[in-house]
Amino acid sequence: MSTIRIPNPAPCDGGRLDDPTPARALPGGSPPASGSKAGSEQVGDSPVGSPLAGDSSAGSERAGDSFAGVSVSGSTRVGSLPADSADLKDSDASLHDRFGRRMDYLRLSVTDRCNLRCTYCMPREGIDCVDRSEVLTWEEMYALCRLLTDCGLRKIRLTGGEPLVRSGVVGFLARLRDLPGPPERLLTTNATLLDQHLDGLTEAGVTRINVSLDSLRRDGYRSLTGRDLLEAAWRGIDAAADRGFSIKLNVVVITGVNAGEIADFVALTKDRDWTVRFIEAMPFDGLGGNPGDLLDGESILERIRDKFPIVRAEQEPMAVEETYRVPGYPGRIGLIRGHTRTFCGRCSRLRINAVGQMRTCLYAEPSLDLRELLRAGTPAEEIRRRIIEAVRDRHWDGWAAQEATEGRDACSMSRIGG
Numbered sequence: 001m002s003t004i005r006i007p008n009p010a011p012c013d014g015g016r017l018d019d020p021t022p023a024r025a026l027p028g029g030s031p032p033a034s035g036s037k038a039g040s041e042q043v044g045d046s047p048v049g050s051p052l053a054g055d056s057s058a059g060s061e062r063a064g065d066s067f068a069g070v071s072v073s074g075s076t077r078v079g080s081l082p083a084d085s086a087d088l089k090d091s092d093a094s095l096h097d098r099f100g101r102r103m104d105y106l107r108l109s110v111t112d113r114c115n116l117r118c119t120y121c122m123p124r125e126g127i128d129c130v131d132r133s134e135v136l137t138w139e140e141m142y143a144l145c146r147l148l149t150d151c152g153l154r155k156i157r158l159t160g161g162e163p164l165v166r167s168g169v170v171g172f173l174a175r176l177r178d179l180p181g182p183p184e185r186l187l188t189t190n191a192t193l194l195d196q197h198l199d200g201l202t203e204a205g206v207t208r209i210n211v212s213l214d215s216l217r218r219d220g221y222r223s224l225t226g227r228d229l230l231e232a233a234w235r236g237i238d239a240a241a242d243r244g245f246s247i248k249l250n251v252v253v254i255t256g257v258n259a260g261e262i263a264d265f266v267a268l269t270k271d272r273d274w275t276v277r278f279i280e281a282m283p284f285d286g287l288g289g290n291p292g293d294l295l296d297g298e299s300i301l302e303r304i305r306d307k308f309p310i311v312r313a314e315q316e317p318m319a320v321e322e323t324y325r326v327p328g329y330p331g332r333i334g335l336i337r338g339h340t341r342t343f344c345g346r347c348s349r350l351r352i353n354a355v356g357q358m359r360t361c362l363y364a365e366p367s368l369d370l371r372e373l374l375r376a377g378t379p380a381e382e383i384r385r386r387i388i389e390a391v392r393d394r395h396w397d398g399w400a401a402q403e404a405t406e407g408r409d410a411c412s413m414s415r416i417g418g
Contacts, residue, residue: 094152117226157186170200194236269331277334344397360394364401
């Protein structure tokens with residue numbers, strides 16, 4: 001049995017690339033009746049004096065398994081797929097669940113570490129980060145991306161934690177250009193390190209960036225994130241916009257915290273061709289969430305309509321957000337009902353976290369341990385079969401997924417993968 005070898009890429013971001021660690025799309029609604037403590041990553045390409053420097057919880061980076069030139073084919077820790085790539089291109093390889101929904105969008109978390117402490121994502125004191133030996137190597141992540149691309153994947157978004165704290169992430173994005181297609185490469189970030197990586201992101205072919213930004217006020221930002229880095233975030237956002245990147249701002253709305261800034265965020269779309277997306281708070285803070293903090297989608301829209309005459313805008317196919325705009329403004333407003341879960345029928349997202357756990361729904365328990373399969377030398381055809389089975393058994397919506405996980409330990413968004 002042959003081994004799929006991953007060619008060595010050249011770093012494009014000036015940093016190390018070593019490992020630190022036939023269906024129909026259904027609308028939302030009822031299913032068819034027939035059964036159908038978190039530390040910052042110590043990174044070689046982040047300069048001393050960056051927001052990461054001096055974090056006492058950061059550990060030293062593991063050496064070895066360099067994505068830029070160390071042979072890994074004999075390691076039981078690295079997931080080279082032991083099969084011929086020709087085996088992965090059968091006509092039945094695309095990923096559809098039993099309700100006919102196609103999953104062609106991968107959200108891949110490259111680390112559970114972050115340089116912020118957002119209250120809706122993790123406890124303020126942080127979480128216990130996984131050992132770096134448990135984190136998927138770049139080679140393992142690339143192998144999974146290639147397998148899934150052969151199954152019809154069209155988009156790959158890197159998330160975290162904060163993805164830019166992991167050394168080599170921009171080089172990995174560049175390497176994804178070599179996948180068949182290739183799929184679109186996207187990034188979600190808090191933007192505090194973004195200005196340092198824009199050259200590499202441009203070279204990697206990234207054109208769209210989502211930024212988590214929950215307050216426009218210094219004191220509000222510091223209260224939500226535990227860090228005084230709003231200026232760094234804006235520096236990254238403005239620099240990216242000046243370079244021509246498409247920008248979406250993601251705003252998690254929390255009653256009594258930042259709900260009073262909704263109008264200020266909408267006003268950003270007056271002079272900027274950005275999308276500002278308001279997201280219902282979800283119970284993934286590592287403590288089980290606080291439903292009392294929820295400002296639901298209708299309440300968010302009411303607050304916007306009190307100040308602006310918004311109208312519905314063109315909807316992106318399979319998008320989870322509802323899209324609006326203020327007439328005459330170039331930007332757009334998005335609403336993501338992440339807690340009330342009205343978009344599940346058109347969700348095409350597959351999630352893999354930093355340790356290789358795959359989820360077919362944000363509210364579901366992991367359905368597959370891909371790291372275990374990779375490091376056991378499981379043939380690619382068997383891994384693909386297991387993924388197809390997991391996707392087929394996907395819950396109809398987030399409510400059904402949550403019901404199936406009742407009684408389990410609360411999980412943080414940084415651990416799940418944003």
